[in-house]
Amino acid sequence: MDENPGLSDQYRTSSPWPVFVAFGFVISEVGILFGLFPVAVGGLLMFCGSLAGLVHEAGYASTPWRMLAALAVVFLAAGGALATTDVAATRGYAILVAAGILLVGAVVGELVVDSGPTPV
């Protein structure tokens, strides 16, 4: 066992992810509604990244990467659909960019980071 366990396995009643899932959700919502491109992208990255981290930590997935890829695919579809519209094309591109970064992150994570067993 590691000498320095992380927060989630050191403390039974702590998790660093929920607060960022919530904040990511809020930031992405504000960014997408007001058409603030970087805010939308950053918010989505925070939201999806934290969600994948949370699902992994809770033991529902052995690594966060595939969850991240799945979310990227969902947002690719949503962003693609929005990008074809007249009124929300920029917002669609923002979602596409976020999804692209997430997909790259997922692939790199899957290939580079050593996957351990599911935490309990």
Add this chain to the structure above:
Amino acid sequence: MAAVNGELALTVLMGLLLVGVAAWLARVENWRSYTPLGSGGVYGGETGQAHHEKPSGLTRWLTTVDHKDIGIMYGLYGVIAFLIGGAMVMVMRAELLDPGATLISNTFYNSLLTSHGITMLFLFGTPIIAAFSNYFIPLLIGADDMAFPRINAIAFWLLPPGALLIWAGFFPIPNLIPAQTAWTMYTPLSAGVGGGNQANAGVDLMLLGLHLTGVSATMGSINFIATIITERAEEVTWANLDIFSWTILTQSGLILFAFPLLGSALLMLVLDRNFGTTFFVNDAGGAILWQHLFWFFGHPEVYILVLPPMGIVSLLIPRFSGRRLFGFKFVVYSTLAIGVLSFGVWAHHMFATGIDPRLRASFMAVSMAIAIPSAVKTFNWMTTMWNGKLRLTTPMLFCIGFVQNFIIGGITGVFLASIPVDLVLHDTYYVVGHFHFIVMGAIAFAGFAAMYYWFPLVSGRMYQRTLGKAHFWLWIVGSNITFFAMVLLGYGGMPRRYATYLPQFATLHQIASLGAFLMVIGGLIWLYNFVVSYFEGPVVTDGDPWNLKEYNLYTGEWEWFDRKLKTTITDGGDEEVATDGGLHGPVGAETADATDSDDSGRAMDANDE
């Protein structure tokens, strides 16, 4: 060029934020700990450090998924929102001291009116209930925690940004004004069409904030349904499930059906405002569509807010009456009946809109019918107290205040349910008086009853009894002065939502403001009492500060508290408690203190009544 620079600055800011978050996460959540080392060892086994429950400092509160911590955070959040919502209404009541617009502008009055309503209903009402349910439901039903602790934390953390968005219009941000739509957000005003100023982004932010609180409530409700159904201890059956859990279960069911609808309607409104959709376009009947959608959520919302306080009152009244709840089963049945009927009454808010008279009649019938289960509860509370061994502690006083105000608020509501009466009183102060008797007079009263009742358990200390009673009497007198004056103003024909009025209404408005100022004094006394007692109140050394065992009315959360106290003593973890069986000065002194200054059942009953 400026736009590009702005975009660039925003990108850099977002990048820095993400890097900061990632760095913090990497620091607290050591990723390598998920990877087994070459040296072996059982993954996930005890590490030697794992016996601690929580990290310390701010990190604990940012990362906690413990239902009790989350309950405390909900409570703190609700109280802050209550103080802000209260400050808003006090500015309004000060403005209403004289007929003209002397203190603030009409538009600012409208902004405060909107924000006061939304703050009290969504940022105080729902969260303060969630505070009690998060802290106590798992303890009452013998569960280790909520069914989904992380979802519980997400639901809470959606609320602070939600509040900031709702209040954003008040912040000194260029080109942003507060929403002036009232909490009902009726279209076409809220759709931002026409010559008004409600196309402003402040309204969009408010709608987004409201949407977030809705998402939060929905996540919380799913969690409570799962927890109460699946996480009960073996000995807790449906037959002996406590009344508070029953009301929270019913409330969660209502949230599950009502809040997603609000969320959808809000998004439709946001789409109308920003993306040219036409859901609520006026010529196509959009205004009436909004009212149907809003009130299909809005009326169940009233019961979402009142059912758990009814549960609190049903839990507390027996404890200070020395007997079990009269007609327990019927209180549960009436809770469920209210839950079902609450979805069939929404159009009574729309009697004056010209909807089909046959439709109106059916909604009138159901609205009157819902008075029956409400009355069943009221009579059960009264019969529980009848011939009981009453102990008029502060929480009990607030519960009795609840019953009194609920009767007045309820009866005035039955009159409003009648179409001919409603057509006369619609949009007058009578309606304002009616729902304030319920929302402030009943719901908030029960909330404060619960705060006083569980204060010793949460803080480990006792509040000052005299101050608690002063708070109660200021509130019961203040609320009745204010809300009766409102009912009378309504009879006189004073329309609601106005910053100015005809001189003939001045006296009643001044009386209403007087009552409101009394409530402010009571509120400040409460705040002082709780803050001082939290730090300096007499330490509670008994796991049964309300003397419930004597009446065989002891409940699970106090058992937990008792275990906690005993464990603390055995561990010698608290420096104020000696481990050699003797008592340190402070504990002994405070125990003696408690007999004359605290609100404990033992200390007071006989000489208190």
